[in-house]
Structure formats: C-alpha cells, structure tokens
Amino acid sequence: MRIVCRGESLILLSEKAIYWEKQSALIVADLHLGKAMHFRKSGIAVPAELNQENLRQLQKLIVRYAPQRVIILGDLFHSDFNHQVEDWMLWRKQFPHIAFHLVKGNHDVLAEEHYQRLQIQLHQEWLLPPFRMVHTLDESRALHDAYFLCGHIHPFVRIKGRARQSAVLPCFYFTDTYAILPAFGKFTGRYLIHPAADARVFAVLGDEVVCISGA
Template sequence: MQIVCCGESLTLLPEKAIYWEKQAALILADLHLGKAMHFRKAGIAVPAEVNQENLRLLQKLIVRYAPQRIIMLGDLFHSQLNHQVEEWYVWRKQFPDITFHLVKGNHDVLAEAHYSRLQIQLHHQLKLGPFHMVHTPDGDMERGSGYLLCGHIHPCVRIKGKARQSVVMPCFYFTQTHAILPAFGKFTGRHFIRFANDAKVFAVLGDEVMEVPAG
C-alpha cells in the first residue's frame, strides 16, 4: 500500500516493513533475533528455525527492492552474544554494498564493538529527511525535530466480522506526530494500543496491507 507521509511516498509492505523509494531504504523494527533461543533455554518449546525464517524474509525484500540502506528501529538482537548473532554475521556478508543502520533498542545490549564487527552502524536516534527515527515513541529525543518513526510497541488491531467473529492482525499506526511499525520478527508478540482520534491504521492481512477503522 502506497501512502504519503510528510510529503514522502512510502510503501507499507505486508512483510511488515516500509520501503522508502526516494532514499532506496527499507525500514523495519523489532526482529528480536535470538529470542527463540532465549525461550528454548528456559524450557519453552519454540521452533529453532524462527531466526532463519526472519533472515530469509529480509533477504526476499532485499532481492525485490535492491535497497541501498536498511534502517532497523531497534531490537535487532534479543539478548547477549550467542550463535544466532554469528548467523547474522555470516548472512550479512552477502550484502557488502548495503549499509545497515540500527537505532538502538532496549534489547540491543551488545557492546558497541560487536556492532562494528557485524558491519552495523549504531545510532541512538537517526534523522533522515523529514523523519526522526527512534526505538520508542517516548524516548530521549528533541521534540519538534521531525516526524517520529519508531517500533517497540508491536502494534496490532482487532478486525471484527459477522457473528462476533474477529481476528487480531499486526498493523502500521500513523498519527499527525509519529508512526509505529509492526514487529518484523515472527516471534515477537503483539500489543493493543489506545488509538488517537487522528490515527490512521493499516492492518497486515496476509499478503496485503489495507486501511481499517481505528479502534
């Protein structure tokens, strides 16, 4: 789905990412690579291949859109250094001409030297065009410095049908001041948020994105 935000044309993708053609940039949030391993160590049965599925999906988008940069709005990795971080390192080497940017999230706890080794440019916040990219919508930032793009919340919306049927779907959430992206990762959970009066909500419904009533 194509929308215009702050005068910029953005494509909302059913893979739960944004393609910004003018900047040749893919923007996504909350991969939480390594989260499956974190839960498996605690004895919770989570498929081990979740990490690879997330990377395969990102690779699919790279092949389709050929971005020059990928901007991740926090929580790329879920925890400390582990072999799934090393999987990223091997995977990332396929794309030497793409610049990877990470706006640091609350789960991005690796030492900065590791991000450098993984060929990731680390930021606490990132400004590009009219957008001010952060991890959380209420983080440490200069107010009025741009339209906020963020993640962290993992927003979702309930879509109601006939006979009291309903389905919960991830969504992109836009207001006059900020937008929250759905979590890109497959094993991340979802969170209902209180919709502002001016909100526009775009639900991910299978292989398409469509605007739905807020609320």
C-alpha cells in the same frame, strides 16, 4: 500499500516493513534474533528455525527492492552474544554494498565493537529528514520539524466483522506526529492498539496491507 507521510512516498509491506522510495531505504523494527534460542534454553519448546525465517524474509525484501540502506528501529538481537549473532555475520556477507543502520533498542545490549564487527552502524536515534528514527516513542518530544518512526511495542489492532466475528492483526499505526511499525520478527509479543480518532491504521492481512481507519 502506498501512502504519503510528511510529503514522502512510503510503501507499507505485508512483510511488516516499509520501503522509503526517495531514500532507497528498507525500514524494519524488532527482529529479536535469538529470542527463540533464549526460550529454548529455559526449556520452552520454540522452533529454532524462526531466526532463519526472519533472515530469509529480510533477504527476499532486499532482493526485491534493492535498497541502498536497511534501517532497523531497534531490537535486532534479543539479548547478549548468541549463535544468531554469528548467523547474522554469515548472512550479512551477501550484501556488502548495503549500509545497515541500527537505532539502538532496549534489547540491543552488545558492546559497540561487536556491532562494528557485524558491519552495523549504530545510532541512539537518527534524524533523516523529515523523519526521526527512534526505537521507543516519547510523545512529550513531539517535534514540528521531524516525524517519529519507531517500533518497540509490536502494535496489533482488532477488526470486527458481522455476526460478532473479530480478529487481531499486526498493524502500522500513523498519527500526526509519529508512526509505529509492527514487529518484523515472527516470535514477538503484541500490544493491542486502541486507535485515536484521527489516526491512520493499516492492518497486515495475509499478503495484503489494508486500511482500517483514517484517510
């Protein structure tokens, strides 16, 4: 689904990513690579291949859109150094011509030299007008000269049908001052959004993105 935000054309993808045409940028949030392994170490049976699925999905989008840069809005890796860091290193070699930018999230706890070795440019936040890329939204910082793009909370929305049926789906959530992306990773938590009256909400329904509310 194509929308316009602050005069920029954005394509909302069912893979839970955004393609920003003008900047040739693919934007994702919250991959949480290594989270499955973290749970497995605690004795919880989580499929180990989830991390590879996340990387394969990202690879497909890169091949399809050929972006010049990939922007990750925090929580690329779930915790400290793990096998998925090495998996990333091998995977990253496929795209030597693409710049990878990571806006640091609360789970991005590797030392800065590791990110350099992984060929990831690290930011605390990143102003790329008209957008300010952050991981966690601080609504008190609402600015007139920049629109926030963020992740962190893994937003979901409840949609209701006839006969009291309902479903809870990942969503993109846009307000006048910020937008929250759904988590790209397949093994993350979720936060149920209660949309504001003036918000635009776009739910991911299978291989479609559908407008739930707002123009």
